[in-house]
Amino acid sequence: MIISKVDTFSGHRDSVYTIISNNSSHGFYSAGGDGFVIDWDLKKPDMGKLVARAGVSVYALCFDHASQFLWIGQNFEGIQILDTINNKIEYTSKVTSSAIFEIKIWQNKALLALGDGVIAVVDVPTLAVQKHIKVSNKSVRSISVNEKTGEFAVGDSDFNVNIFDFDGFKLKKTISAHTNSVFSVQYSPDGNFLFSTGRDAHVKIWDVFNHYEPVTDIAAHMYAVNHVTFSPDGKFFATCSMDKSIKLWDAGTFRLKKIIDRSRLAGHATSVNKLLWTDYENQLVSCSDDRMISVWEIAI
Numbered sequence: 001m002i003i004s005k006v007d008t009f010s011g012h013r014d015s016v017y018t019i020i021s022n023n024s025s026h027g028f029y030s031a032g033g034d035g036f037v038i039d040w041d042l043k044k045p046d047m048g049k050l051v052a053r054a055g056v057s058v059y060a061l062c063f064d065h066a067s068q069f070l071w072i073g074q075n076f077e078g079i080q081i082l083d084t085i086n087n088k089i090e091y092t093s094k095v096t097s098s099a100i101f102e103i104k105i106w107q108n109k110a111l112l113a114l115g116d117g118v119i120a121v122v123d124v125p126t127l128a129v130q131k132h133i134k135v136s137n138k139s140v141r142s143i144s145v146n147e148k149t150g151e152f153a154v155g156d157s158d159f160n161v162n163i164f165d166f167d168g169f170k171l172k173k174t175i176s177a178h179t180n181s182v183f184s185v186q187y188s189p190d191g192n193f194l195f196s197t198g199r200d201a202h203v204k205i206w207d208v209f210n211h212y213e214p215v216t217d218i219a220a221h222m223y224a225v226n227h228v229t230f231s232p233d234g235k236f237f238a239t240c241s242m243d244k245s246i247k248l249w250d251a252g253t254f255r256l257k258k259i260i261d262r263s264r265l266a267g268h269a270t271s272v273n274k275l276l277w278t279d280y281e282n283q284l285v286s287c288s289d290d291r292m293i294s295v296w297e298i299a300i
Helices: none
Strands: 002-010 016-021 027-032 036-041 049-053 058-064 069-074 078-083 088-093 100-106 109-114 118-123 129-134 140-146 151-156 160-165 170-176 182-187 193-198 202-207 213-219 225-230 236-241 246-250 256-260 272-277 283-288 292-299
Touching: 016 058, 016 283, 016 292, 027 058, 027 283, 049 069, 049 078, 058 109, 069 100, 078 100, 109 140, 118 140, 151 182, 151 193, 160 182, 193 225, 202 225, 236 272
Parallel strands: 016 272, 058 100, 100 140, 140 182, 182 225, 225 272
Antiparallel strands: 002 292, 016 027, 027 036, 036 049, 058 069, 069 078, 078 088, 100 109, 109 118, 118 129, 140 151, 151 160, 160 170, 182 193, 193 202, 202 213, 225 236, 236 246, 246 256, 272 283, 283 292
């Protein structure tokens, strides 16, 4: 595995908290502490397009493939929904006065992970809040959907991973997963495993079809692991951390393959918050508290 830094995108004026695909193989959205939502194209570096100004910090973005709408989770101000075809804010809704840490959409339902420990279930066509699920006494930080099983996993700041069924939104299982807040939960692309990461600097892997029994526990970083994501072919996964590093792992053996940091590859200067592994030339995108977005080409 050979890693090279391709580019750095600078356009944000504050920490960059989230990046997601814009439904193309080579484009993505970013958002952060400045409230800016920017559309980037990996084929056209430094040609970012400002598509929304939230006015407050944005921790969560979600692209609705059916409508081509972009959901923007504003800190304490609810949601804005951007029509990406006509590039205008189509709807706003004060669905909550809490922070929104994650938004996931599945079959006309939007799941919002909130800072008050609740998951808000929103009907996508009407934007009506249909259900509040109290999960934690603290915040809900992450949601991942398993389309294979019709389940979704939730990571919270009570150190737990919770498994829910979309049928009735019933709690199926609570796992005392970590020794501190759970920051990221992600199902593997094949749906067979659930990965969780947390403030305890560990990555833990759970066997979905064996009642979420633990598979392995990796002491992955020096400080909190903020996010985990998978390569397009599912053979590798990447983690990023408050320790300023990105690590790449073999998804079959769970062994470390490469480290991206300041000393090795001119990595980020502060906490790395989110990752996006794209189809475009197998490029990995990272964002950080240093206000920068970096692009890495992964040659295997």
